[in-house]
Amino acid sequence: MNSRRSGPPTAGKPAAPPASPWKASSERQRDRELKREAVIRVAAREFNRKGYHNTSLDDIAARLEVTKPTVYYYVTSKEQLLFECFVAGVERIRAAFQDVRRQELPARERLTAVLHRYGEAVASEFGWAMVRAEDQDLSPTMSRHIKALKSEIDQGIRRLIREGMQDGSIHPCDPKLTAFALAGALNWIAHWYREDQSLSGSEITSAFVALFETGLSPRAGVPARASARARLTRRPRRAGGGLLR
Amino acid sequence: MNSRRSGPPTAGKPAAPPASPWKASSERQRDRELKREAVIRVAAREFNRKGYHNTSLDDIAARLEVTKPTVYYYVTSKEQLLFECFVAGVERIRAAFQDVRRQELPARERLTAVLHRYGEAVASEFGWAMVRAEDQDLSPTMSRHIKALKSEIDQGIRRLIREGMQDGSIHPCDPKLTAFALAGALNWIAHWYREDQSLSGSEITSAFVALFETGLSPRAGVPARASARARLTRRPRRAGGGLLR
DNA sequence: TAGGATACTTACCCATCAGTATGATTAGAC
DNA sequence: GTCTAATCATACTGATGGGTAAGTATCCTA
Numbered sequence: 001m002n003s004r005r006s007g008p009p010t011a012g013k014p015a016a017p018p019a020s021p022w023k024a025s026s027e028r029q030r031d032r033e034l035k036r037e038a039v040i041r042v043a044a045r046e047f048n049r050k051g052y053h054n055t056s057l058d059d060i061a062a063r064l065e066v067t068k069p070t071v072y073y074y075v076t077s078k079e080q081l082l083f084e085c086f087v088a089g090v091e092r093i094r095a096a097f098q099d100v101r102r103q104e105l106p107a108r109e110r111l112t113a114v115l116h117r118y119g120e121a122v123a124s125e126f127g128w129a130m131v132r133a134e135d136q137d138l139s140p141t142m143s144r145h146i147k148a149l150k151s152e153i154d155q156g157i158r159r160l161i162r163e164g165m166q167d168g169s170i171h172p173c174d175p176k177l178t179a180f181a182l183a184g185a186l187n188w189i190a191h192w193y194r195e196d197q198s199l200s201g202s203e204i205t206s207a208f209v210a211l212f213e214t215g216l217s218p219r220a221g222v223p224a225r226a227s228a229r230a231r232l233t234r235r236p237r238r239a240g241g242g243l244l245r
Numbered sequence: 246m247n248s249r250r251s252g253p254p255t256a257g258k259p260a261a262p263p264a265s266p267w268k269a270s271s272e273r274q275r276d277r278e279l280k281r282e283a284v285i286r287v288a289a290r291e292f293n294r295k296g297y298h299n300t301s302l303d304d305i306a307a308r309l310e311v312t313k314p315t316v317y318y319y320v321t322s323k324e325q326l327l328f329e330c331f332v333a334g335v336e337r338i339r340a341a342f343q344d345v346r347r348q349e350l351p352a353r354e355r356l357t358a359v360l361h362r363y364g365e366a367v368a369s370e371f372g373w374a375m376v377r378a379e380d381q382d383l384s385p386t387m388s389r390h391i392k393a394l395k396s397e398i399d400q401g402i403r404r405l406i407r408e409g410m411q412d413g414s415i416h417p418c419d420p421k422l423t424a425f426a427l428a429g430a431l432n433w434i435a436h437w438y439r440e441d442q443s444l445s446g447s448e449i450t451s452a453f454v455a456l457f458e459t460g461l462s463p464r465a466g467v468p469a470r471a472s473a474r475a476r477l478t479r480r481p482r483r484a485g486g487g488l489l490r
Numbered sequence: 491t492a493g494g495a496t497a498c499t500t501a502c503c504c505a506t507c508a509g510t511a512t513g514a515t516t517a518g519a520c
Numbered sequence: 521g522t523c524t525a526a527t528c529a530t531a532c533t534g535a536t537g538g539g540t541a542a543g544t545a546t547c548c549t550a
Contacts, residue, residue: 032526051379053298056507069510070528078508108461132377134296164461171463177452178461184433185426191376192425207422215460216353216409216423218416273496273548280497301537314540315498323538496547503540509533516527 036074039064041125044085048128052082052137082133083142089126090149093118097156107164112209114160116202119186123201127190154179182212281319284309286370289330293373297327297382327378328387334371335394338363342401352409357454359405363398364431364453368446372435399424427457 042063046055057078061068075081096117100110122131135143157179164170185208189201287308291300302323306313320326341362345355367376380388402424409415430453438446 049381051381054379054381057509058507067529068508069530072509073527132379134299134377136296136299168463170461171459173456173459173461174452177449178456180433180437180449181430181453181456184431184436185429187436188425188429188432191429191432204422204425207419208426211418211423211426211460212456213460213462214416214418215456215458215462215464216356216415216418217458217460218413219460219464277496302539303537312499313538314500317539318497492550494547494549497545499542499544501541501543503538505538506536508535511532512530514527514529517525519524520522 032074039071039074040081040084040088043081044088044125044129047082047085047133048125052133079138079142082129082137083146085126085129086133086146087149089121089124089130090153092121092124092126093153094149096121097153106169107160107167108169108213111157111160111164111170112213114157115182115186115209116205118183119189119205119208120201122186122189123193123204127193131187131190154183157183185212277319284316284319285326285329285333288326289333289370289374292327292330292378293370297378324383324387327374327382328391330371330374331378331391332394334366334369334375335398337366337369337371338398339394341366342398351414352405352412353414353458356402356405356409356415357458359402360427360431360454360457361447361450363428364434364450365446367431367434368438368449372438376432376435399428402428430457 039060043055043060046060046063049055050059057068057071060081061071064071075084093114096114099117100113103110103113105113121127133146135146138146158175161170161173161175161178165172165175186205189204193201193204284305288300288305291305291308294300295304302313302316305326306316309316320329338359341359344362345358348355348358350358366372378391380391383391403420406415406418406420406423410417410420431450434446434449438449444452
């Protein structure tokens with residue numbers, strides 16, 4: 001539509017890499033990059049608080065104590081802003097897969113390691129963009145990119161599940177539906193979690209993973225896990241939340 | 246803000262119950278109610294397809310082959326439309342709790358029965374409104390009502406979990422976090438499920454509930470469940486989906 | 491068959507907001 | 521000191537879309 005929007009999304013690279021004459025002093029370029037990241041971070045927080053459509057670029061600019069054109073100096077469109085927020089979150093999850101690939105562990109343990117990082121990412125400021133952003137708000141190009149990234153993560157989880165079934169560390173199940181259930185429970189954190197909560201994203205994920213590993217049915221000779229028990233007595237400070245949302 | 250918005254939301258009652266003179270012939274009133282429900286159902290489907298903010302009331306009107314003011318004849322605002330969609334979905338879940346209350350069963354079985362209906366509701370046309378609607382799009386009054394309904398459901402699930410721990414049918418765990426995990430996995434269905442999928446909402450929920458009960462870790466002497474095994478061989482027709490979303 | 495309620499349309503208003511044209515200011519290179 | 525690019529602000533445009541005013545057609549009652 002707009003000539004700016006042609007080609008693959010930027011996602012990190014400075015808008016105009018001064019490829020030539022006097023290579024703008026590198027500290028200046030670093031400054032620019034820092035500011036750009038600040039814009040994206042603030043945008044993520046505002047989207048998280050008020051939703052994409054209820055957040056105007058004037059709002060974001062005001063939070064940064066600048067004006068709207070300044071925001072556009074670092075970002076080409078509101079859409080791109082959303083995209084960058086998404087990427088920032090997803091990169092953390094991809095990194096988790098990378099880290100785990102090098103480890104020699106039963107697949108179930110590698111899976112739980114990934115899920116842990118996954119949950120932390122979803123509970124971060126970028127969780128909203130990763131989870132709640134609607135792809136109808138994005139151009140077809142951006143939408144495709146996002147779907148590809150999501151699919152990559154999905155496939156990664158399914159693969160770990162399959163490997164777990166092979167090495168015997170995971171109970172036989174349908175990898176696809178199981179991946180959906182796991183990811184769903186974790187993604188949902190972005191719907192209800194607020195940073196002022198008594199539990200951290202990591203703690204929540206621990207509890208979830210424990211639940212998924214053990215299951216609801218009582219197991220012979222398996223007593224209550226200490227971690228779960230502890231949480232039973234330590235009352236969270238805020239009741240808040242609710243089920244849906 | 247608007248004088249219309251004062252008082253509790255309507256949620257079903259005809260806008261102007263002709264309290265008096267010649268009691269508008271009851272078939273006419275029934276007609277009106279049917280049309281009103283059609284408006285809400287169509288709105289739910291459009292919200293589901295394109296999101297709340299990307300759906301204009303002209304769109305909805307066009308789907309109904311009428312004009313925008315006609316929609317306003319049955320509904321006072323776009324916001325109320327969203328609210329009604331939400332209520333329509335939640336009522337199904339509340340009904341599930343009612344039904345199960347009369348039954349003499351171990352709490353875990355009552356819980357899974359509720360979760361089943363829950364999953365079906367989320368996979369229905371009203372799933373989007375129940376799960377993805379953002380309360381920033383609603384007036385404080387509406388938002389409060391919705392939060393109350395959500396909380397009621399949440400508490401209902403937690404109670405079943407506690408009862409299950411007491412009667413021994415559920416492994417000791419933190420009721421709050423467990424409820425979040427269960428509901429999260431099911432809610433997430435609304436993010437990725439489309440009606441043209443190879444699995445029905447009911448089938449998906451069955452698989453999820455089975456997973457919740459059994460857990461990922463292998464159980465001594467428990468072979469793969471037949472239902473899960475079956476799905477492993479029967480390839481779904483559409484890969485689609487993806488993890489997040 | 492008049493009169494009022496019901497059901498629906500045409501044509502409009504107007505607030506919001508993404509995005510831009512243009513110009514001012516500052517900082518570094520020479 | 522001058523010149524140029526980088527950085528930011530002022531002030532606008534244009535489109536979208538929620539909501540309404542006012543009028544038309546239809547139906548039902550009496």
